[in-house]
Amino acid sequence: MSDIQCVDLCRTFYQGDTAVTGLDHVSIDIKKGEFVCLVAPSGGGKTTLLNAIGGLDKPDAGEVWIAGKRIDNLGKSALAEMRLNNIGFVFQAYNLIPVLTARENIEFVMEVQGIPAADRHIRSAAILAEVGLEGLEDRRPAKMSGGQQQRVAVARAIVAEPEIVLADEPTANLDSSSAEQLMDLFVALNKKHNTTFVIATHDQRVMEYARRIVKMLDGRIDQDIPQVGR
Amino acid sequence: MKMIAIVSRLAWRNLWRNHRRTLIMLVTIAVGIWAMIFMTALMRGMVNEMVRDAVRVLPGHVQIHHPAYLDDPNIVNSIAAPDEKLLEVLNGPDIVAWTTRVRVPAVVSSARESRSVTFLGVDPATEAAVSFVAGDIVQGGFLENGDDDGIIVGRKLLETLETDMGKRVVIMTQDPDNEIADRGFRITGVFDANTDALEEGYVFTGVKAAQGFLGIPDRIHEVAIVGSDFRQIDGIYKAIADATGPDFSVLSWTELNRYLGTLLGVMDGFVLIWFVVVFLALSFGLVNTLVMAVFERVREIGLMLALGVKPMIILSQIIAESLWLLGIGALTGNLIAWLTIRPLREGIDLSSYADGMEMFGYSTTLYPEMTMGDVVTANLVVLSLGIIASLSPAIRASRYQPVEALTKV
Ligand SMILES: Nc1ncnc2c1ncn2[C@@H]1O[C@H](COP(=O)(O)OP(=O)(O)O)[C@@H](O)[C@H]1O
Ligand SMILES: [Mg+2]
Numbered sequence: 001m002s003d004i005q006c007v008d009l010c011r012t013f014y015q016g017d018t019a020v021t022g023l024d025h026v027s028i029d030i031k032k033g034e035f036v037c038l039v040a041p042s043g044g045g046k047t048t049l050l051n052a053i054g055g056l057d058k059p060d061a062g063e064v065w066i067a068g069k070r071i072d073n074l075g076k077s078a079l080a081e082m083r084l085n086n087i088g089f090v091f092q093a094y095n096l097i098p099v100l101t102a103r104e105n106i107e108f109v110m111e112v113q114g115i116p117a118a119d120r121h122i123r124s125a126a127i128l129a130e131v132g133l134e135g136l137e138d139r140r141p142a143k144m145s146g147g148q149q150q151r152v153a154v155a156r157a158i159v160a161e162p163e164i165v166l167a168d169e170p171t172a173n174l175d176s177s178s179a180e181q182l183m184d185l186f187v188a189l190n191k192k193h194n195t196t197f198v199i200a201t202h203d204q205r206v207m208e209y210a211r212r213i214v215k216m217l218d219g220r221i222d223q224d225i226p227q228v229g230r
Numbered sequence: 231m232k233m234i235a236i237v238s239r240l241a242w243r244n245l246w247r248n249h250r251r252t253l254i255m256l257v258t259i260a261v262g263i264w265a266m267i268f269m270t271a272l273m274r275g276m277v278n279e280m281v282r283d284a285v286r287v288l289p290g291h292v293q294i295h296h297p298a299y300l301d302d303p304n305i306v307n308s309i310a311a312p313d314e315k316l317l318e319v320l321n322g323p324d325i326v327a328w329t330t331r332v333r334v335p336a337v338v339s340s341a342r343e344s345r346s347v348t349f350l351g352v353d354p355a356t357e358a359a360v361s362f363v364a365g366d367i368v369q370g371g372f373l374e375n376g377d378d379d380g381i382i383v384g385r386k387l388l389e390t391l392e393t394d395m396g397k398r399v400v401i402m403t404q405d406p407d408n409e410i411a412d413r414g415f416r417i418t419g420v421f422d423a424n425t426d427a428l429e430e431g432y433v434f435t436g437v438k439a440a441q442g443f444l445g446i447p448d449r450i451h452e453v454a455i456v457g458s459d460f461r462q463i464d465g466i467y468k469a470i471a472d473a474t475g476p477d478f479s480v481l482s483w484t485e486l487n488r489y490l491g492t493l494l495g496v497m498d499g500f501v502l503i504w505f506v507v508v509f510l511a512l513s514f515g516l517v518n519t520l521v522m523a524v525f526e527r528v529r530e531i532g533l534m535l536a537l538g539v540k541p542m543i544i545l546s547q548i549i550a551e552s553l554w555l556l557g558i559g560a561l562t563g564n565l566i567a568w569l570t571i572r573p574l575r576e577g578i579d580l581s582s583y584a585d586g587m588e589m590f591g592y593s594t595t596l597y598p599e600m601t602m603g604d605v606v607t608a609n610l611v612v613l614s615l616g617i618i619a620s621l622s623p624a625i626r627a628s629r630y631q632p633v634e635a636l637t638k639v
Contacts, residue, residue: 056632056633076541077540080541081538084537084538084539089536091536091636094533096533097240097530097533099243099244100240108236109537109538112537112538112543
């Protein structure tokens with residue numbers, strides 16, 4: 001069964017009078033439990049595709065199906081609900097709410113979902129250990145390094161055990177060892193919970209972990225290559 | 231419901247990201263509320279004191295006359311003393327005091343000067359509870375009883391007539407047959423009043439003495455009645471009107487003193503306008519604070535929306551932020567208002583500025599009156615209008631597109 005299905009997606013941006021192609025007739029099927037890397041040079045359309053899959057942006061044409069439900073025609077509120085319950089996001093740049101501590105950021109999605117405090121604490125404590133942030137739970141983002149912040153973001157994305165994790169260049173600001181730790185964590189979660197991962201990157205270190213690499217160029221899918229992965 | 235905790239926590243923390251701005255805003259709201267309550271208390275105190283003084287001058291809360299008397303205060307427009315039915319009402323529990331008076335226009339003359347005055351025959355025993363005169367005697371004493379034929383004059387009149395305590399003055403007026411009636415009265419007391427007009431315009435003698443002098447035994451011109459609260463006279467007014475029937479004219483003080491009656495009536499309106507004006511002044515700061523707060527946080531609002539937080543929650547968070555500000559500011563403002571008004575319970579002595587005030591019938595001591603109603607209204611105005619003013623930045627925030635907001639630099 002396809003977990004994510006994109007059919008003939010098109011998205012054009014307009015900057016003044018000039019049209020910029022974001023997605024150019026993109027079709028892709030991603031099955032439950034896949035570990036996919038979207039690889040493209042900057043401006044290749046990775047973020048645009050992730051946004052379409054995550055229901056953050058509407059394609060101009062084409063269809064997006066998540067877990068068997070069409071989402072590209074949903075209203076704002078239904079989309080929010082879908083994102084909240086089905087997808088874990090790791091964004092490219094801005095990930096954490098500055099006034100909340102690491103623990104509160106991690107619990108944020110669960111709190112919005114309405115999970116009771118006691119359950120949240122148990123789960124966030126476990127995840128904090130898993131991403132190696134014990135002792136930092138009461139720090140606010142401003143008091144953490146870029147790598148630590150990114151791990152908090154990852155922890156938040158996976159703590160509610162979503163079907164799908166969409167990560168946009170998650171290692172962009174990380175040193176090698178942090179990047180490796182993070183990817184190991186993704187792989188572990190992927191194996192443990194059969195969570196589907198779609199990771200946009202142009203980082204060679206990340207691609208080594210992929211079991212499928214989808215290469216994009218100018219908003220089109222150029223190559224779709226199965227990998228050994230790790 | 232479950233979102234309230236997280237919404238108010240986020241709102242609270244966001245509030246303290248910019249200490250300075252928040253503190254300035256809190257001070258503004260507190261001062262605004264304080265100004266609303268304090269100024270209103272002064273205004274209320276002033277008007278109430280004016281009314282009390284005015285009521286005490288002569289009219290009481292309700293008066294009964296001959297229907298023609300007010301248009302033509304002629305001696306013939308008199309009434310009989312209260313009958314049994316009326317007495318039952320007058321001596322009832324809702325009425326604090328009442329008195330009957332003979333009241334005619336007259337000319338008072340000394341050896342040197344004369345003035346036109348209102349000549350009143352009063353019963354000193356009951357008059358004392360209704361009007362000020364008995365209590366404000368500065369020379370001699372008040373009338374002994376209704377038969378007392380001494381005359382009480384105001385201090386100013388004494389000066390104008392260039393006469394003195396114990397001297398005689400002549401009262402000249404008309405009897406019921408349109409004949410001139412005149413008689414000499416000895417000055418046995420001098421009263422002091424808030425205004426020169428009062429001190430110069432009224433003279434008092436015993437009611438029986440007046441009736442005898444004018445040849446109208448047992449007739450009176452006015453019954454003045456005092457209830458327990460000048461603001462609530464509808465009850466006694468109705469009871470009295472029912473008891474007297476249509477042959478008498480029954481008037482409340484608000485009708486007798488239209489200026490003050492109207493003033494009291496429109497006070498609530500004034501107060502509300504004042505509240506709204508103060509609110510408008512502080513709403514600029516409030517809206518500006520929220521607009522800035524929303525603008526500075528575009529990206530995290532975008533993040534929250536992207537994570538699946540509903541726009542309504544974003545809206546509530548901004549409103550919650552505004553409520554925190556308004557709530558704390560209002561609480562502080564109320565406290566300051568209470569702290570500043572409480573020490574003034576004993577009244578603010580205005581006697582050093584009072585020369586001008588007395589002329590207008592103001593009392594020289596001002597008692598601020600902080601009423602529960604005004605405090606509640608002030609807070610309601612600030613909170614409800616505050617929420618309305620916050621809606622625009624809140625709605626703007628909730629309408630952000632997550633992707634655009636997230637990538638905003
Ligand atoms: N909001 C936008 N407005 C205008 N152009 C955009 C916008 N978002 C993306 N683009 C353009 O679409 C193309 C694909 O962008 P993006 O998906 O962000 O690429 P990537 O993530 O692979 O770097 C780029 O040329 C980019 O400039
Ligand atoms: Mg990108």
